[in-house]
Amino acid sequence: MARRILVLSLLAITCANLALAFEPSPLQDFCVADPSGSVRVNGFACMDPKLAQASHFSFSGLHVAGNTENPLGSRVTPVTVAQIPGLNTLGVSLARIDYAPWGVVPPHVHPRATEILTIIEGSLEVGFVTSNPENRLITKVLQKGDVFVFPIGLVHFQRNVGHGNAFSISALSSQNPGVITIANAVFGSNPAIAADILAKAFQVDKSVVDQLQTKF
Template identity: 75%
Template sequence: MAKNILTLCLVALTLCHLTIAFEPKPLQDFCVADPTSPARVNGFACKNPMLVQANDFFFSGLNIAGNTSNPVGSKVTPVTVAQLPGLNTLGIAMARVDYEPWGVNPPHVHPRASEILTVLEGSLLAGFVTSNPENRLITKVLHKGDAFVFPMGLVHFQRNMGYGKAVAIAALSSQNPGIITIANTVFGSNPSIAVEVLAKAFQVDKNIVDQLQSKF
């Protein structure tokens, strides 16, 4: 019996350690980002708390529709630590996404965050792809008031399924979730990935790779 209790205690301690390692508890009330600081840390150094103002915790503009007149027909308005310094160390961010009719938020990855997307207007096809080797596509048509989760690090996308505009709000589990848009990253890197590499990877002719790279 004592051995079983000891084992359970060790498991509990291990889980506590993993939880703390993943998202440590704050050591102070807040740490407003100070982008002017010369300190180099994983994130931003803290602004002097005596100089912090209400505006450090404030963002205005999510009521304004984004400009969707672009080739993909969507626009993301982010609210990360770059736009809202008070998010520093809090582990959260959000974004507004606007979609033209049939517009697409192209396949992309957030390397540092999971995401929950809530539809405010219109209807969206939302989906993500599981990792290798299954590469299973999981999709759902969402309507006003529906929410859908994209797990951290998985390729995901949305498409407006209606003839009117659509709007969604995304919440993310990082102050700086990052974004890797697949097409831009692969075909628009600087310097460019060798045509021979991409042609082999995508099993297409080199001329097609040249054409795709020219668009990015």
């Protein structure tokens, strides 16, 4: 009986450790990122806390609209550990997203973060796709003040369906959430994925793949 309790206890501890293994809680007040540090860790090494200044914990400019004059009609202004070194080890980040009328943030994934998006101005159609084999689209049109969650690792998108500009603020559960835009990754990899592989994957003629690869 005692052995069984011990085994269950060890299993519980192991599960707890696995749950905390993804951006675990920091063991100090803060760990300001030191990109110049020679130590390579999963994240950034910490600078001497005695050197920390308010500037390491702040960012200015989130009120400024991003330039949406591009083929997608959208612009993301990130606020990650790259912009705020004090975010290092804290497991959170932000992004402002601006949308021209009918502008889109194309299908993409954040490999390291769940995203919660709040509409500040305008109307957005948003959605994500569940994993195989269901591949079910969950979508909704949001209005000012509405909130929507994109689960970690799932393909998702946003589109401005209003007549004017729109913008939203996203909070993400990682200091460095990463982004993989599906079209860029598939058709714009360097070196390129073999066209015959993509032609078979998308069930299209190789000439279509060749044309797409020239765009990315």
